[in-house]
Structure formats: structure tokens, C-alpha cells
Amino acid sequence: MNTLSGGIFRLIGRAALGPRAWIGLALYAVVLGLEFLGVWVSVQMISWTRVFYDALEQFDVAAAVAQLWVFAGLVGLWAGAALFGQWVRDRLLLFWRERLTDAALQLWLGKAAYWHLRPGLSPAAVDNPDQRVAEDCRNFIRLLLVVSVDVITNIVALVSYVAILWNISDFALEFELFGADVSIPRYMVWLAFIYVAGSTLITHLLGKPLKGLVFRQERREADFRHALVQIRDNATEIAQSRGEEAERKRLDRRFLAIKDNWNRLIGREFILGLFTKPYYRSILRVPLFFALPAYFARSVSFGGLMQLASAFSSVATTLSWFIFNYRDLAEIAAVAQRLDDLFVNTADPKPLPGIPRAIRRRRSTGAGMSVDGLRLYTPDGKALAPVPDIRVEAGEHIWISGFSGVGKTTLLSALSGLWPYGEGAIDMPAAGLLALPQVPRVFNESLAAAICYPSDPSDVPETRLTEILMRVGMPHCLDRLALDGSEAVEGLSMGERQRLAIARLLIHEPTFVLLDEATSALDIEAEAELFALLREDLPNATILCVAHRPPEALAPYRTWTIGHRTRIERKSA
């Protein structure tokens, strides 16, 4: 419970404190003010009840009609406050959600947590981060607003209602118990508290498992959604291998997991409802029955009885907030735990324990690099083939060769500063590095975004984009530059994607290039043309190229063989 409340407070701090915090706090104050106005109207309604029913009892038409006007005024005021309150609440929801999302994105992207916290790479891997950032941030703020405003207004309301109930229930309940006369003064006040305390305890006992069930439900829903997204991402492979049935089974399994938990969830909600639903229905009537002894003893008038019932049910309804909102409370607890996990883990992405993490990283001067005594490990602790020592001068071209699975991609990850598992020393330049993977990303925004990644396409003039597209051999895609959205990149072949990635190098002109089978989908002539472009545009760049065939067009190059052959060979042009 402590960790949970600690987590909730940490999340509140992230959303509500910091620069421009006053805007959110001012909006929150307005929301509260309007809620208090609503409470004031409710208090007036209790007094109104007495006056109105007394007027009815005495057949006083003029007084009853006057009370109708009072009623209309109170309702108008209440409706205005509720409407404006909702509007301010929605603005505040957006304001705080934006801040929380911003903090989550900063941590998620900031220390490359999205890379380190993948399953298998970290002991605290984050499942479905997309759901946490997109949905949990929104849900947390939504529930926080509902719950916190309700708690505060209910406390204020409770004080007002109890004061009223105290004033009007100045009579005692008298009865005989085991021959002794018992008198309980102001019994209606004590009864309200006992009635609700007992009911709250029952609710909590019945609803306790809900939090865990809601938590699991959110995770399973996200897993199902992720499986659907994977079908979209791998549509061609699935369609070509007629994988529909396998996909269907995979989806069915995920949905079954949803159904299974859902059944438990609705079962538990049903059990909780067995108590809360009748309670909800009776809470406005039962107080009347409790007050009947006083009425029959003629301690109160009919109007007084109605006022008493109204004040009692206001006290009981306010005290019952916990009962009525048990489901929301379970949800906020689950959402807060998921979100706090995300923040705690991303603030300090932890690698797996027990695997050497002793790579000494230094900054080399210029665009040269060196590797000394490097040995890399997989996350499950398996040592990869030793990496031969090498010293690369600025402007050199290196072909990294080695059999499949020997650790070439892992080596590039280590060189770019990501791979944490290993020992030895790496000297790399501090800046000017650009790495291209085998499967480059294209973006569903525009072709320009793919060419300029990671820069902003608006920083590159269109004439330059056109020129570069022509140079990388994609004149047939020029008209796509004018398109927006997924249409702009729809159907691009892997070779075309790789050409777009090479275009990135021409745009950014890095001084140090890592190519991880970045031209594997191209024919030898096309590869040679693109490498010739690199030599022309980046004559001084150091290029490390992982490939299964020698990159002849990069000659002269040296070969850095990982695995059984440990010699470093020199090949002349």
C-alpha cells in the first residue's frame, strides 16, 4: 500500500508540479470551487425540502409556488456550475495529461530506455510501453481528477451534512435492553456512521481482488492489440506463407487470455454488485425507515421527517463514496502501478545482473576508432567470439566479416554505445556517427521523413530532396514527395528502402558510418553505384560495413573478421 501511495504521489508530482504548474493548480482550484458551489446548492436543497413539504402539509399554495421558484433557481445554479466545471475539468485533464506524457516520453526516449528495457534485455523489461504512455497517462489523470475532487468535496460536504443532521436530530432513541432503559441521543448521526462503516467493510472484503484483475486485464488487452499490430506490420510475409490460420490461433490464444481474466473480473464485479447495487438503491429510502421511530414518537413533523431523511441520506451517500467508487479505485491503483513502474524503470534502465558489464568507453579524437581486448556477451551470459583488436584511422573503410550469428550486429551495437554486456575497451568518436540497419524504417508520414531521419524534413529544402532521390536511383518516386501519410511509402521494395537509407547519409554527411548489411537487398551494380556516391560525397568519412559479401566498391578497405579467422587483412585498390 505504501509503495502504491508513493507511486501515486510521484505521478501527481510529475503531472502537477514543475514549470507553469500554477496553470494546472489554478484550474484545479476552479474545479474545486465549482464543486463546493454544488455542495452549497445541495445543502440549500435540504432546507428547501423542509419548507416545501411543510407548505404542502399545510395546503399553503402561495408558499409552495414560491418554493418552486427557489427550486428553479437552485437547479439553474447547480446546472451552470456542473457544466462549467466539466469544461474546466476537461481542460485540466488535457493540461496534466500532456505534462505526464511529456515526462514519460522524455524518459522512454531519453536514455534509450526503449532499447534497454526490451524483454530479454533487462530484468525490468517494460511490457506494452505504448499502452502505458498513450492510455495509462490519460486514464491516470482522468481517474485522479475524478477521485481527488470527489474526496475533497465529499469531505467538505460531509462536514456540512453532518452539521445539519446533528442540528435536526436532537432527539434520542429510547428502548429497553435486558430490563434496562437505554437512551441514545442524536441516534441518527451515529447510525449514519455505523451504517456506512459496516457497508464499507463489506465492500472492501468483497472487492479486494479487483485491483489485480484490472491490472491483468489491461496487460492482456494490450497484448491482444499488439498481436493485431504485428499482423499489419508483417502483412506480406503472413499472406505469402498463408499464415492466416497460425495468426488466427495466435490471436485466439491472446483473446482467450482476455476472456479468461474478464470472466473472473465480471464474476468479482457481480459478487461486489450483490452488495453494492441493493445498497445503492436503498440508500435514499432506508434513512426514512431509521427516522420513523422519531416520527411516530411525534418528535418531528412530516416536513422534519423528510428533512431528516434527506440529511441522513446525504451523509450516508457522501460516506459511501468509497463503496460506489470501488471499481474506479481499483482501476486507479492498477494504472498507477503500471505507470509508476514505467517511470521508475526508465529513469534508470537496469541491465541483466550477473553478466559482465565492463566495457571501457573512451572518446577518440577525430573520426578514428580502436577496439582493445573486446569480448561481448549475449544477455543470457553466452560469450560471443572474441573481437580482434583493431585501430582504425579517420577516413578508412573496414569490412566486418564473419559467419552468421557470430556477433557482428552486436559489435555494431557495442560500438554505437548501446550494448552493455562485455569487457574490453572501445574508443569511438563522440559525434558525427550515423548507423544504418539492414531493414531501415520508413515512416507513415512522408517520403521526406524517411530520407531525412533523424532530422526534421522541414529543415531540408525540397530541391535537395529531389536531387538526392535522383542520385540514389529513385527518380520514379519523385511524385511521392508530394504525398502525405502511409501512401507516400506504400509498397516500397526493400532495395528502395535501403536506397532511401543511403540518402540519409548524403543528407547528414556523417564523419563515421556504421552499415549493418545496409545494401543486402541490392544487386551488385546498384550497391557499387551507391558506395561510389558515398566515396564521392563523404570522402573523409570512416566507414565500417558489415556484409556477407566483400564491399568491393568501398576499396581500398581492410577486413575485420570476427570469429574463427582473426587476421586483419589489407586489400589494395
Ligand SMILES: Nc1ncnc2c1ncn2[C@@H]1O[C@H](COP(=O)(O)OP(=O)(O)OP(=O)(O)O)[C@@H](O)[C@H]1O
Ligand atoms: N537480445 C538477445 N538475446 C539473446 N541472444 C541474443 C540477443 N541479441 C543477440 N543475441 C545472440 O547473439 C549472437 C550474435 O547475434 P548477432 O545478431 O550479433 O549476429 P550477426 O553476426 O550479426 O548475425 P547475422 O550475420 O546472421 O546477422 C546470436 O547468437 C544471437 O542469437
